[in-house]
Amino acid sequence: VQYSERRMTSQRQAVLEAVIAHGCHPTADDVFYIVKRKLPGISLSTVYRNLGVLVEQGEISAVRGPCSELHYDHDGHRHGHVYCEVCGSVTDVELSAGDLAALASLVDSGYLIGTVYLTGICAGCAGAEGKEKI
Amino acid sequence: VQYSERRMTSQRQAVLEAVIAHGCHPTADDVFYIVKRKLPGISLSTVYRNLGVLVEQGEISAVRGPCSELHYDHDGHRHGHVYCEVCGSVTDVELSAGDLAALASLVDSGYLIGTVYLTGICAGCAGAEGKEKI
């Protein structure tokens, strides 16, 4: 028999569900703790392996924050991310075709823009600490 | 006596010079090997410590690529970065005040945009591998 397909295991299923359930950009560790509630025996390496497979299959995508871990995102349509330097939250940014064209034109040579990633300070944090420190 | 100042050591000086000399976004390890030519006895941890100090003092800034290491940049004026997913090169992107305003408006809430970071495929790599894989 010639095998060459991915298998749907309870672990893979649970990892995908956890990324979706978390709603907003979990890290591998976040996913691990969510999945552990359904599958207490799962190992962290299985979570990493399955996140890798899901990214490879295009079911989710990986976003790197200014901090060291990767965050995962299951939203299929094209969008960018902003990372708040104060609270660490990741927010989606809608990007129209025009926005992407405008960005591409900033890079003069024929760059093909893939992902858009911004960092800054979110409205909440800007308001909260605006007085002490600018 | 009340001390609380940074000292200029030959190591710190050399690390800063190496970031500038490299010209274009070295990693900590790149800096280490450049500095070693002047100061063969320097240790990698000293390089890391001094890169940290220089970032803290605003003399250089850190850019995180899609791969795991940080890259350093000494160019003081406001600009963004694009990382080529194929060859790993980091290119600067000029940003006008208008560009920044346009980006800020994409994020509806009152986000203060700090850094702009894009990934994609540079012109050279897009041309080279455009035929095999799109």
Add this chain to the structure above:
DNA sequence: ATAACTGCAAATGATTTGCGATCGG
């Protein structure tokens, strides 16, 4: 059946830290 998958433990790569020795202001 059998190749893809798992859990575990050990390995890796990047970066940080504790510590006794050193050096700059």
Add this chain to the structure above:
DNA sequence: CCGATCGCAAATCATTTGCAGTTAT
């Protein structure tokens, strides 16, 4: 002087990998 900094080795953190046993197809 004396605390900021150094070099070194060990520690940490996120992630990956080797392997022997398990499971989906």
